[in-house]
Amino acid sequence: MSGIPICKRNSLLLRIGESLKSRKAEVLQANAKDLEDATNSGIDASVYKRLLLDESKLSGLLDGLRELAELGDPLGRVTLSRTLSQGLLLERVTCPLGVLAIIFEARPEAVIQIASLALKSGNAVILKGGKEASRSNAALVDVVRGAIAEEGGFPVDAVQFVSTREDVAGLLALDEYIDLVIPRGSMKLVRDVKAATRIPVLGHADGICHVYLDSSVDGEAAAPVVVDSKTQYPAACNAAETLLVHPGAIASGAVMVVGRALLKAGVTLHADAVCLSALKECAEPSKNENQPIGTVILAQQGDWDTEWLSLHMGVACVPSVEEAVAWINAHGSHHTDCILTQEDSSAAFFMANVDSAGVYHNASTRFADGFRYGFGAEVGISTNRLHARGPVGLEGLTTYKYTLRGEGHTVAQFSRGERAYAHYDHLDLARK
């Protein structure tokens, strides 16, 4: 796989798209059967929505394949080029990771998205989808494997599919053969996978993101950012769960402006005693504005470590930016945390010391996303510290090797003083 040129890999992606178009009826029929079974077994509306394949989702997949084909080649990039000594050239070149295992839940379109990412980056992939989407997944895998066979030059088994729960346990034991597991789904799925394997796992179990209102914050400017962080898509891992506030932001009234906006957006605020007394009047109906629809209640034990994933938010007062940072490092999940302030020194301290994949200043936590970062395609968001951290694009599916080209160079020549190290870096690296 690592030797297949980028034009072939891109051509395969477009062929998968063509094949998906021409075999649409077959795919939709398989999906209809999955939907029928699911309806009979009484699934809820949100699962039905994720399970459903329709024209709009298929057309989104075709767009995605075309966009992915247009992205630069993640392989063969030279990230270091150094002459060690005359005639002895060291280079560091990106290459595929190897074999990926991806475990995902209801959404069948993940088959196409994941297989295309794997193929673009020269990796083989074993897919395990949700049971309720088994016919849809099988039809989509057949489309991909059919396209691989038609394109030629690729091993068809570069994309494989397993479907039972027992298969997963088997896969997770194959640490000698599988290089990376990517669970895409609920927090529970990610935790279970991490607990069950020695294979490196790329993902994040929790997304307990914070927004901190610093002393100098402007309430009117802050309110839309906090509301966006909390409510733009509350079920996402990058939605904010806890609002930390400096006493200065209470004194200035900024917290009240932000609180009113959150309540208006329907958020229930779980406030500590200090914030509760500042916020409770916000929850009162006012003549001059719309009735607030959220409420303010006293926070309970455990609230600061809760990923609400819904219109609830903790609100706590911290005495300083240093304490805010300490709080976030203790209660957060090292995902994405934001400071809202006009003071550069607070922002600099916050960003240097918060130990998270994303540290933001005056921007919504919801930006933590591969598409928004411009990675074109997203594998997932990692809260690991090793390998890839934060939103992971194609680059996270690669490793590198060192190539060394000599003219019969030996280490003994250097020991004997016949040759010397130069360590001269060539900086004109091939960049996308």
Next chain:
Amino acid sequence: MSGIPICKRNSLLLRIGESLKSRKAEVLQANAKDLEDATNSGIDASVYKRLLLDESKLSGLLDGLRELAELGDPLGRVTLSRTLSQGLLLERVTCPLGVLAIIFEARPEAVIQIASLALKSGNAVILKGGKEASRSNAALVDVVRGAIAEEGGFPVDAVQFVSTREDVAGLLALDEYIDLVIPRGSMKLVRDVKAATRIPVLGHADGICHVYLDSSVDGEAAAPVVVDSKTQYPAACNAAETLLVHPGAIASGAVMVVGRALLKAGVTLHADAVCLSALKECAEPSKNENQPIGTVILAQQGDWDTEWLSLHMGVACVPSVEEAVAWINAHGSHHTDCILTQEDSSAAFFMANVDSAGVYHNASTRFADGFRYGFGAEVGISTNRLHARGPVGLEGLTTYKYTLRGEGHTVAQFSRGERAYAHYDHLDLARK
């Protein structure tokens, strides 16, 4: 730790050196006691040599500290700078990994080498040394912690020391607190550590490196490279263990030239039947050259998967460069493998398809080393595919975070079409 400026970190390294000089007597006394105990319990000469601290080793440590202080800062390097949209700047900035646990065997100078690497890269480190060096290690740790306290501004507990076997089991269970384990020592140590922990382990268990003599190889040019790969330091992980030969290299006599040079260097060749018949005459004494001191014997089952670490080498015939690559990927340890050839197409195929951290053309496998690669300091050599691969320098002890600076940007503004993504890359990144 991540906020301590580079001038302070470098100043601390130099202070450790000063302290090591002024407390030399104390350190050598502790070492003398370790040596005395070791001698009484009858250790062999090689362990004694590794355990011994003397003027020359201490002066090597001082040089190492000075060189490390002169290396560029691994932290705060901006590896991506992208305007996502007007006023919204994304940057990817390197930062420390966190807490390292290093488990090493007899050599006490590793305390200074490892602690200094960790401190330079802003990491905390927990050291576990060998029992036989316990007094020497304790004295050196005391020197380091004393220097940290004197320098000020660092937590003294950034460097900690544990010494019992039970402590190791405890450490390896702390996957929530320790970010990376680096075992430095025997293959067995690395294997045991890998089997006992969920913490990522940086290292390599085996170093089964290959040299492949391609059809067109020039025997006279190849011989010194093969001899260097095998004999320059046979106990090293980057020493070659198996020689693969193309039938063309037998027909041309190149294999015989190489074989004679290996035998002269005292290597015992474990040859397959084809190579045995080609090589056996090389082992005969000849009037025109020195008596060969190695011998040629028939290879046994298991030889191709053996890391000899001594003057033994497997020799096998493979029909083509494709088969050589397949052999290496099956029997090798993905460490460092080399092709000797004058043909660029063979070299290109070999380097693209051998799945190892180092793939070499016409250069000794012994170059696989952080110092030789110009990394200045070496943490170890990794055969992992994730994070760092090959020789690992300071860069391997860092991760990164994404910083995002906005002016109150929300994702909703983009959804509503009030703002658009630009994804404009700034390429003038700060480089060392």
